[in-house]
Amino acid sequence: MDWDKLRIFHAVADKGSLTHAGEVLHLSQSAVSRQIRALEESLSVTLFHRHARGLILTEQGELLFDATQQMVKRLDATAARIRDSEDEVFGELRVTTTTGFGTMWLAPRLPKLYKKYPSLKIDLMLEERVLDLPMREADVAIRMKEPSQADLIRKRLMNIKxxxxxxxxxxxxxxxxxxxxxxxxxxxxxxxxxxxxxxxxxxxxxxxxxxxxxxxxxxxxxxxxxxxxxxxxxxxxxxxxxxxxxxxxxxxxxxxxxxEVPVFLAYPEELRHSKRVSAFRDFITEEIIAFRKEHHAQNLG
CATH class of the missing domain: 3.40.190.10 (Periplasmic binding protein-like II)
Incomplete structure (x- = not known):
């Protein structure tokens, strides 16, 4: 299949509109439409139902969109790894954790991380839903339960009550x-x-x-x-x-x-060598050690 046509198909399926896809791709609506028709002809299937309010994927279109979504996520992960410098930590890092832990423990400690790596851009996603790390919904997760997904590197940080x-x-x-x-x-x-x-x-x-x-x-x-x-x-x-x-x-x-509730840090195996992930992992580990010492001192007091 033609990679360029797949890229255009993915944008149309994602936006649900030829016009909006064209704006993202910097192409005219007619150019996008021609590429979609050519892809449908090459596959001998209809990928979209044309509707007054936009485009709706057919069953075959859903199958192809699932495949292109995985491709895009893999390409994003590869691009992130390529961009990671040998000597510098920069770029976006998507971190997910629960609302409570993220607001009450993690966020107050992030100034130290930004001071050390001012070019880092953290997208902090706070929700109870467990995001799919292998599918790149997030790069790193801190969870109150050991992750069960495959192909994850996991580290037990601490126990809480x-x-x-x-x-x-x-x-x-x-x-x-x-x-x-x-x-x-x-x-x-x-x-x-x-x-x-x-x-x-x-x-x-x-x-x-x-x-x-x-x-x-x-x-x-x-x-x-x-x-x-x-x-x-x-x-x-x-x-x-x-x-x-x-x-x-x-x-x-x-x-x-x-x-006791275990707290785990997890990230995909494919990000093992990511400088951003390593920097965040080391930062969390250092903060956990400091937290344990302070928590222990308080309990003794």
Whole structure:
């Protein structure tokens, strides 16, 4: 198949319009249309249904689009590796992690990385959905579960637990609970048990919800829980890593906590030699070591 025609087909399928594809490719609509017709003739199939509101892929078109998407992602990965300099770290690095970890732990530490590599461009994608690394939806992932996808390099960073925290101001006003029965005087802040979150956190929330707690606030991510706790709204279920950056928070009911949650760093095997990935991996490793030391010192204190 003609590579140029496939490139034009991919743009049309991606944009759903001859006009928009032409704008991206810097070609006229008629030139794009001719190339699509020529590709359909060479394959003896119809790739698009013409519709008043645009173009819709036929079943054969869907098959070809799946193939060109994989080609484009592979070519992007290869181009990224080619651009990686021997001595300099630069270019875009797409990092995905959960909203809670990304906002509360990773983002506050990124200034150190940018100071070391000012030409680095990080696209931070925060969501609970697990992105497909081999299909290049992201370059690097930090996840609260060991990745199950094949062809990934993975590194266990640390273990975390979900625990109960409140501000000193809140406890001074409402008192410190010493058992779950004391929660009748307090407000619980947590993610809803049905919200996408780590299993250990969901189990802890489910257990807490089984008690008769009159006032509750549920949020769909830990960053929201943290903000509510910092504003003295109640006692929140939060990951223990926040204590390093928010040491003034007070742990409540120390015997109440989740099971251990592993934190993994993962990236595709094909990016093993990427300078950007190596720089990010080394940065995270250094920050985890510093975090462990500080966290250990706090626990001893």
């Amino acid at each position: 979900m625990r109960l925290y409140a501000t000193q101001e809140y406890l001074a006003e409402t008192g410190t609970p010493h058992s779950m029965s004391d929660f009748s005087q307090h407000r619980l802040i947590c993610q809803h048990a049905g919200t996408a979150q780590v299993a250990a956190g969901a189990n802890l929330v489910q257990d807490l919800m089984s008690h008769d707690i009159p006032s509750k606030l549920t949020v769909n991510n830990y960053f929201g829980v943290l903000q509510a706790v910092l504003n003295h709204l109640g006692i929140g279920v939060l990951p223990d890593y926040i204590t390093v950056d928010f040491p003034h928070l007070v742990r409540v009911l120390p015997e109440t906590e989740s099971g």
